Amino acid sequence: MNKIRIAGIVDDDPIVIFGMKLMLKQVDADLQTHVWNNGQEAIEGLKALVENGKPLPDVIFLDLTMPIMDGWDFLDALQKATLPGKEKMRIFVLSSSINPVDRERALENKEVIDFIVKPLKEARLKEILSLAS
């Protein structure tokens, strides 16, 4: 598999975004990141990338609870969207929920690689990035 070059963060919490960006930079300084504040922004952003002939992210960190379009809606919308190469994106749900129901529901989506309870630790992030590469 190719090296992870691009990561997407879908989260509405500025603190999470700040922390994730910082952590990603620490693990891999060359990594390119996209930040979308909710599901709808993410879908539109992904479409824009395809339209402009730019590559899709290799990995996406997806929050569940967001305004406008939440993580669940994003997963649905992604399934319906025509985005060539979308199946190669590895999606990690990153949520503060410790509800097992949420975890099960998230893992029912075959696009979702894993359900990670916030906060994401550096060791786990390294693992994800190396596993995907």
Place this chain on the structure above:
Amino acid sequence: MVQTSIPIYDAPFAVAILDHDLNFNAISQRLAEAFDLDDSFKGKSFYDLQHRLPEELYLDLHLAKEGISRKSEPVKFVHPDGEADWYEWKINPWQNGKEGQKVIMLILEKVTYRMLGEDLHQRAQRMARVGSWVVDLKKNTIYWSEMTKEIHEVPMDFEPNLETGINFYKEGFSRDTISELVAKGIEHGTPWDVELILVTQKGREIWVRAIGEPEVVNGKCIRISGTFQDIDSRKRAELEAKKIRERLEIATDAAKIGIWDFDIVNNVLEWDDNMYEVYGVPKDKFNGVYQAWEATVHPEDQEWTSKYVEETIAKRDRLEMVFRILWHDKEIRWIHGEASVIRDMEGNPLRMIGANWDVTAQKNAEAEMKHLLNTTTYQNESLMNFAHIVSHNMRSHGSNLSMLTDFLLEDRITEEEKQNALQMLKRAANGLNETIAHLNEVVQIKTEAEQNMSRINLHNVVHKVSQTLEALFEANKVALHIDIPEDCLVMGVMAYVESAVLNLMTNAVKYRDPDKEARITLRTECREKRVVLQIEDNGLGIDMKKNGEKLFGMYKTFHHHPESRGIGLFITRNQIESMGGTIVVSSQPGKGSIFSITLKKPLPAHE
């Protein structure tokens, strides 16, 4: 030639004179009529009638030729078509003078009618199992008919006497009664007709009807005759029916089930005692017509119940309904009613019979249960929301704090990043603090609402709140319309009503459409027991399909959008519901939203 010295023709019975060869010599008119014989009978043979008469008659005629007289019992003759006739005859051989010809005199009577009558009588007696008996007090003998013996289950050669007769009655009431009646009969000639228990020879107990008719001559009873009927099956059925009726009465009394019987044709409504109790109507105040029942029914239930009863009488046979009545003209009670319609052969309704009982207790229990279920569901939902806040919102702040402190402690970050992280840390700490404050607020709603309910003037509340928001309205150029009557009262907690109005008006300003002139309208709508307060805006609106369900939940809460509806609507809903009210929203994206708060009206003051 035959000398007709006897004027046979006019004889008042059917008679024929036959010669030795059984040819007719003379006949009486009665015989001619009985066998349709005309004048040409003379010289004809009696054998011509052989196909219409019993064989025994001809045998007897042959004997007569030998000089033997015969007198018969009634003999049955069955015609080819199955009809039967009975004949009785008397035959005398007779010599006409000393030298005269031997002739045979035959008296032949058709006794069909008499026999049929006797036969029917006997059969009827046998079928009805009626036996007879006679006690001759002069000769001191007693006679029992065959059926009487059969009923007693004694052999036909049984010889009863008065004492054994009485001893067949069951010891105790039956025997005492018959002894007394017989004694009275002998002494005073008093007849009797009683139903008593007999113990047969075989030891079987059966019910009999005993009738005795003493015959008194010169003030002295000489004979008693009577009948004796086996009425066991009828009596037992009757006793069984009585037992069931009594049991039913006990059951309906105990269960307070009222039974009624409505004569549809004559409009006569009969109630049993329980009905009066169930309906709380004094007996003397009920005039026994359909309309009297109708008048007891709760005004709101009168129309549909009457319609249902009419429909049942017209089209159906069974009725089952639960309705309210005004018990003793004031208290509402629930009645369960069931009834059947009885029709004539043509299907015309004749009567309606039914049962009514009070189901108020069940109804109340049911309502209580529903209320409990609603409360439980609601509380469950609240708990879920709580779990959600704790597991999600608190955790999100916690995880942020943890992540940020990790960065700060590791010291791998630049000074600028460190400053940013510290800013973030402050935000996260504030967020956590705020969340805990909100949680506290949510918990308090539950406990405080019920004690603090009072009458609130909605007009005053809305005007007060809009005054505090005046600056906000001016800054955003919002046009405010308030259309609430000055005397509009609701039951509620002042702080909650104020907070709800404030929250919804603030939201309306926040979510205004920047491309339109913002307009907010507040109006009330009075219902019978409730008041609806509507807060309408022409703002951005909400996509109800997507967010309708979540709007009042906590799913969208505690996000770091300064203008999130989040916790505000959740708390508003909780507060309104704790006052026994509801809040709903209708909205269309791009057109605006209408929030409708329904609150209870105060009960009318007691006079």
